[in-house]
Amino acid sequence: MSLYVNSGPVNRTGKNVSPIINLKGFCKKPLSYYIFSLRALQKNYQVGRVICYIYYMIFTDQGIVLLRQPFREADRVLSIYTQEHGRINVRVPGVTRQTGKLKAISEPFVCADMRIYVRRGGVMGTLTGGKINSVFPAVHGDLKRLALALHFCELMLRLTPLHQPSPGKFNLLYQALRDLNEHGANPAFQAAFTLRLMALAGFGLDHPVLQITPQFWQRMHEDSFSNLLFNEPQDLLFLARCNTVCRRFLNQYLTYPLHTTENFRLQNEEISTLQETAAAALPIQ
Numbered sequence: 001m002s003l004y005v006n007s008g009p010v011n012r013t014g015k016n017v018s019p020i021i022n023l024k025g026f027c028k029k030p031l032s033y034y035i036f037s038l039r040a041l042q043k044n045y046q047v048g049r050v051i052c053y054i055y056y057m058i059f060t061d062q063g064i065v066l067l068r069q070p071f072r073e074a075d076r077v078l079s080i081y082t083q084e085h086g087r088i089n090v091r092v093p094g095v096t097r098q099t100g101k102l103k104a105i106s107e108p109f110v111c112a113d114m115r116i117y118v119r120r121g122g123v124m125g126t127l128t129g130g131k132i133n134s135v136f137p138a139v140h141g142d143l144k145r146l147a148l149a150l151h152f153c154e155l156m157l158r159l160t161p162l163h164q165p166s167p168g169k170f171n172l173l174y175q176a177l178r179d180l181n182e183h184g185a186n187p188a189f190q191a192a193f194t195l196r197l198m199a200l201a202g203f204g205l206d207h208p209v210l211q212i213t214p215q216f217w218q219r220m221h222e223d224s225f226s227n228l229l230f231n232e233p234q235d236l237l238f239l240a241r242c243n244t245v246c247r248r249f250l251n252q253y254l255t256y257p258l259h260t261t262e263n264f265r266l267q268n269e270e271i272s273t274l275q276e277t278a279a280a281a282l283p284i285q
Contacts, residue, residue, distance in 0.1 A: 057117075057118045058115065058116070058117050058118075058128075059085075059115075059116055059118075060113055060114065060115045060116070060130075061082040061083055061084045061085055061113070061114060061116065062082065062083045062084075062111070062112070062113050062114070062133070062170075063080040063081060063082035063083070063088075063111070063112065063114050064080065064081050064109060064110070064111045064153075064170070064173055064174065064177070065078055065079070065080055065105075065106065065107060065108050065109060065110045065112075065153075066078075066079045066080065066081055066087070066108070066109075066153040066154070066156055066157045067079040067108065067153065067154075067157055068106055068107070068108060070096070071091060074093075074094045074095065074096045074097045074100070075091055075092060075093050075094065075095065075096070076091070076092045076095050076096065076106050077089060077090070077091055077092075077124070078090050078091075078092060078106055078127065079157055080114065081156055081160065081169065081170055081173060082114070082165075082170070083165075083167055083170045084165055084167075085163065085165055086160065086161070086162065086163050086164040086165040086166060087156070087157070087160045087161070087162050087163070087164070088116075088125060088162065088163060089123075089124050089125070089162070090114075090116055090124060090125045090126060090127045091124055091125070091126050091127070092106050092126075092127045093126065102127060102129070102130070104132060104135070105127070105130050105132055106127070107135070108149075108150065108153060109136060109139070109149050109150075109152075109153055109177055110132060110134075110135050111132075111133045111134045111135075111136075111174060111177070112130045112131060112132045112133055113130055113131045113133065114127055114129075114130040115127070115128050115129040115130055116128070134177075134178075134181075136149070136177050136178070136180070136181040137181070138180075138181045138182070138184075139177065139180055139181050142184070142185075144185050145180050145181070145184060145185055147260065148180060148185050148189060148190060149177060149180060150260050151190065151258070151260040151261075152173060152176050152177070152193055153173075154258055154259060154260050155193070155194065155197055155258070156169065156173055156197070158254060158258065159197055159198075159201045159203075159253075160201065166200065168200050169197065169200050169201075172193070172196055172197060172200065175224075175225070176189075176193050176225060179224065179225040179226050180225070182226070183225070183226035186225075186226075186228060186229055187230075187239065188220065188225075188228035188229075188230060188239055188242075189225055189228065190243070190246075191220065191239065191242040191243045191245075191246050192220050192221075192223075192225060192228055192242075193225070194246040194249075194250075195220055195221060195242065195245070195246065196221055198246075198249060199221065203249065203253065205245070209241075209245060210241040210244065210245065211241075212238045212241055212242065213238065216235065216238045220242055
């Protein structure tokens, strides 16, 4: 840990005091994870308190870009879901200029180790650098994969609060983007991701509904996304019902519809066709 103290006159006698500061109880992370800069250190002998003013904090965390928006003349504002800090908003200054060096790291669903600078009392951090881990190139080359990736990022943006760390949600999004990049999309991808995110966000169902079997419900929550391939009419019917559960939840919980919903018109029509085929083979009693 690097600690910088402005050791000016800090007591009433005008003498310089350089006390030993124990910050172990200040944060939940290891001390080597943070770099603190203490602008002033004032000691009040009457009440026996030590007051520390944090001027800024710089930390590095792995994150995935959920959304980018233009800001001012040449800046961008990113919504990032990080592994250790949850969803945060950062500003990338001067990125749209010709000399901007952080254009690649500020693209949607890019996974990178990001260095973020936060001022004292600031609401939004500043992205100062980073190292890209993956850009998921196969996702950019296929329209259906791209639409699914944007849909997953919007779900994370709408169903997760700010500054609430959840490694499970980060791992879910990273695993979905990785499987989407390596294996492509399948009809069960969207419903499986939504059901798992609902469970992590506290909106999950304890038991399956709409006469879905427990075995199928468990597969939708635990199996790898690439293994969710269904061909039997009964499985296709259960899959259509899982899509119905997700659609009802999103319509009831969200105050306004998702922007990426229109991108799934063809997929919803495909699911409807599968549902009609399964219903013809296995009519509902």
